[in-house]
Amino acid sequence: MMRSVFFRHLGAAALAFLPVFAGPAAAEPVPAIAMYGAPALPAGFTHLPYANPDAPKGGRIRFGESGSFDSLNPWILKGRPAQGIATFVTESLMDRSIDEPFTLYGLLAESVETDAARSWVAFTLRPEARFSDGRPVTVEDVIWSYQTLGTEGHPRYQNAWRKVKSIEQTGPRSLRITFTEPDRELALLMGMRPVLEKAQWEGKDFAQATQVAPVGSGPYVIDRVETGRFITLRRNPDWWGKDLPLNRGRFNLDEMRWDYFGDGGVVFEAFKGGETDTFRETNAAKWARDYDFPAVRDGRVVLSEIPHRRPSGISGLVMNTRLPVFADWRVREAMIDVFNFEFINATLNGGREPRITSYFANSDLAMRPGPAEGKVAALLAPFAASLPPGTLEGYALPVSDGRELNRKNSRKAMKLLEEAGWSVGADGVLKDAAGAPFSFEIVLQQGAAETQSIVDIYVEALRRIGIFPKVTTVDDAQYQARTNTYDFGMAWYTRALSLSPGNEQMLYWGARGVGEPGSRNWMGMNAPAAEAMVRAMLEARTPEDFTAAVRALDRVLTAGRYVIPGWYAPISRIAHDCNLHFPERLPLYGDWPGFQPEVWWYEAEQ
Template sequence: MAIMIKSVTISILCLFVVTFSGHGQIAMIGSAQWDGEGPLSYVNENAPKGGRFTMGHVGSFNSLNPFQIRGQSPYELRVYVHESLGTRSWDEPFSIYGQLASDISLSDDRSSITFTIDPNARFADGQQVTAKDVLFSFELLRDHGRPNHRSYYSKVVKAQSDNDASITFDLPKDNRELALIMALMPVLPAHATDRQAFIDGKLERIMGSGPYQVASADFGRQLVLKRRDDYWGQQKNINKGRFNFDEIIIDYYRDSNALFESFKAGLIDVYIDSDPLHWQQAYQFPAANEGQIVQREFSHGRPSGLEGMVLNSRIPPLDKWQVRRGLNLLFPADEIGEAFFGGQRKHIDGYFSNTDLAMEASQVMANCMNKDPSFVPEKDMAEFTDPRRAKRKAFGLFQQAGLALKDGRWRLPDGSVFRLEIMAKDAASERILVTYANALTQSGIDASVRLVDSSQFTDRMQGFSYDATIWRWYVSLSPGNEQAYYWGSEAADNEGSRNYAGLKSSCVDDAIARLVDATNEDMFTIAMQDLMVGLKRSQMVVPFFYDDRDRVALNAGIGTPERTSLYGIQMDSWWRDQ
């Protein structure tokens, strides 16, 4: 991407004025950038159709149902098999265009949104998509879906449909983002979905309306998607230049080393390399030397989000801010950054790194945090360039929390040794965590790293069964309601949510509410900064590093558009050169 636009600027510009049109689009300022008359700007309208594309993931899957809590399903099902009423342009954080809906109308006071279903829309069995399917999906996911669906859809005041062609959702006036969330609601076939089996967590597969359908599935090993020749939406402008491969194969591997070896052997077509040192050193093999593999870098405008070691504050002594702050101070950022990333990645300073946001709290947030004993006082947030000074500060905080150093080991108030088991899900994260654990051990903490398989990792994450683990919270260019799912007090007690730290703070809850309800640029910016400061002062996560580009190694026969979206690469716009 030739020009990187700062993500916070995009978010603010797109937030505050809501418009709608009869062309099936809603936007949060003026009008949507894409006029709907041609293809999206980051696709190749003339991309050839055909061929096979094989990608790989580290991990496993044991379900083909991405909408129920139980099981782990491939992300690609939601992208290629199931559709929503609307879809995003990856250049416009707050714009939604019609997919299953041919028309989207939002009332002037934002109290209701009406979707008119495209009369051409069909499920994979040829059955027409109707408003009854939308209502069925809304009620099922609201009452029995994943925690984020239950949280979002329960806020809807009323859903009503008098015919098969349209449905209206009445919305609370104090939730500005809910209209966009409803536009992105997946639509399931009422005639082909066993409601009770879904509720019981036993519904293995749900029919979709998207451009692909599942051809075969070998749980834990491989998923094969086949492009539908009869896909109803292939002539829609928003789909032009997309969904080009006849077949998409997703292979699963035990770790990143096995995945890369398969890439080198030509078994998969793409390897997204998150390791700058590996990117520089690992591509001296025959296929790369002979030009069969190409290395490409794509700049993006995504905020960093937060990747790091999350501390489960439900477990003592991690419930004490002094201990969490001490663990943060003992993280050898410079050593790890140089050893694993060649100094090419930046240490995450805040939730919205890679944006123009300042790490500065409003007076309201500052007053709230000063009254809340779970936050680190501002005087104790000083950073140290000298590791020895950082260590002395951490030791002082441990003592302040009631821990005692005896015979070189930290002990809790009851005399037991301070043990910290860190859960890792793959070899790459294990290496970083082991380096950190060694630093903690040298400081008197009995730290260890436990590598678990993908299934165990998912089960333990969903049940909050860990001391500490690595995780990454991705932040979109349009942060909003999902932040309550990540950091809200209510989510802390809901197994399956992503509040893995167990953070419960009225200050953070208020910042999230203000973020969602903001009606002007200043309010939005202040709320975002307050959330960023609140998360940093909570010290619930030991932050790692971020990159401002995507490093992608590709089979030379895979074509990509000339332009990359603001969000970065979009594989559904790639093709195989004939």
């Protein structure tokens, strides 16, 4: 059977997309903080609106993952960490509600305080907060964690840490962080860092991958691990935070297990065979075609569709502009022209999914069609001379007639390539003026069958215009190593984006990532306009200014032609054991981190 769940109060949910802005208020300790305006939930709320406070405790959920893992430290660049640790073993000072664009409620911290300019933020810890070994969570643990993550942790922590002027203890359970520059998001980001137990890491090299199970304060502890094969987390019955209103109805399952398999196809077969309990399907055609196996027919497996109203993000083949072959926007446009989306979508996906038209598509933050106007145009105007064509005038992806040969767009691509100095020689190979062939390597992850199918069709289209790329498939560890060091010409690139973009955008698109390993800037873009739009977002004081800055950034990214976009799903498709349930009331972000398995529960069907 098909179980399809939709928002009951769609109108109210739609209003929640827009940030709520309020005037400055005097600094005072409060239990929650929003990026703009006031949190949606009152001070005395009893549970998150998308959690079931009456959900029974018990049962388990088994996930399947492709690839492997070699580390239990998910906070550094080295190694491939096991699933679950960062989310369920450790906690942060505050926790996010995925029913709001960006609001944090106190978790380890009982209160947060900041000034109108958000030039500093202060937290007061809950006296009852404890690590799983019984030790209290102290200000010393918080300060050590922030300093260590900011200097030795993954680059995603270091970006914001560079804007911290000082961090200091101000009382037995309180600390204060002062910032070096205007950035309204920093007060929230400082509430989302994992807090680790300082004593456990004394004498150890934090920056190295490790098989030592970290001690955290979260709802789960690491139970069993077999490196590269599986990890099991067990719910801590003595968890200090189980009775907080924020946690009521969450973390209901006694056991969570992640088993690792060779590739995505094997993961699906393991689910069909009952070795795992849930499978998230990303292909609409497979969802319609491949889910008629016995467990579905007899009701042991349920098919759930979960809508969302978040941005599409970007998913597709990214071009590495660090390589001279992709430095020219005309070449990148030609690569997009040759990519026959309509044919590929129909062949692999039944034509069921919409194309990603921009990085923030499917939301109010998306760039608008046609020329830039008003505040968007004003923000981009100082950079007009350096922006690729279409940024200000309006840019749209090419559309084919859906036939395999895609002649019209292929001719357009050839014209652009010729303008950029490339031409097809007598041997049928595209070459530059010096006779060097147009060559690059597409690096793919082993087991990514759908991506491989997309690339197979694309490579055939490229060959018809004289381009013969090398396609290399590597295992999970090699793929991570190569993408961390930008050792590829093209690679499959996916970045989820939220309704509250902020500092993380610098990690995604900032110039520092051109040379610094481990950033999300796989394309190697160095666009001052993009960084300026991010700063404008962070300093915005009105909803109009915030939205204009994001829409302007969306134009810079999309018209930059860095990624050949694929499709996105406006719903999530999850097949799962019939004994696993989730609340009828869905959050704004839908199936987003914070939904499965956080608010799911196990209850045997009668």
